Amino acid sequence: MGFWLLLVLSVASAAVGGWIISGQIATMTSTLTDGTATGVEVYVGQSLVVVGAALLGAGVLGILLAVALTAVRALIPTAAPVVVEPIDWTAENDTTIDETPASPATTTAAPADLAADAEPTAPEAETATTR
Template sequence: MHTRTRLLRSIPFWVLVVGSLASIVYGVLQLIEKLSVMETTLTDGTATGVEVYVGQSVVVVAAILIGAGIVGLALALSLATAAKVFAPVAPAVEVIDWDADEVADEEPAAEALETEQPVAEELDADAAEVEAAPAR
């Protein structure tokens, strides 16, 4: 029987995973867009200060978003690994059959009484031999 861990049912865990992926995707899209605009306007000589200088800042912010998304995914992977390694062990549960007609514990108790009698007789015989032995 396979049980799902609590982490897989945790809403904050999935918000972290989805948010990290969204941050990476948005950062990559911004990075590609601004770099392509900067490249085309700089190569054809029509670049303005807004496209060049603001574009550089947008590229840095996009790189930060990508880095934050990667850190978030690494954290989610670490949490999933820790949840798997330190998962609580399910307790062993003995199922009791309340409808059973016979009780299985009565037979071993009777057998135990039968085996204890010869042992008691042997101990009595050993004690008698010790008492009968001559003292030195």
């Protein structure tokens, strides 16, 4: 975007500068040759020619800068794009997520609960029944 903006503004500046120069030079030439030139046409015309020359020079410089940037961009290699396999949105998902929150009793098991689930041996049978 910035490159194109530089190019467009440079061309516009060069065009406006050229238009100002050609208009003022034509006016000064015609009035000086026929002898009807006034101080405003001659002295202000010279100042406007200088302003037009500055705009024309800035425009030409911008165009040359845009050309140089294009050449530098062409010399710098760009990274090759990585080909990624597209996502198949039509495939079914094998994993399901349980969206119900788990209660704290089901997520953590106390050692006593684990002992009650296992088959007690003879000494542990008395301990399990007295709890």
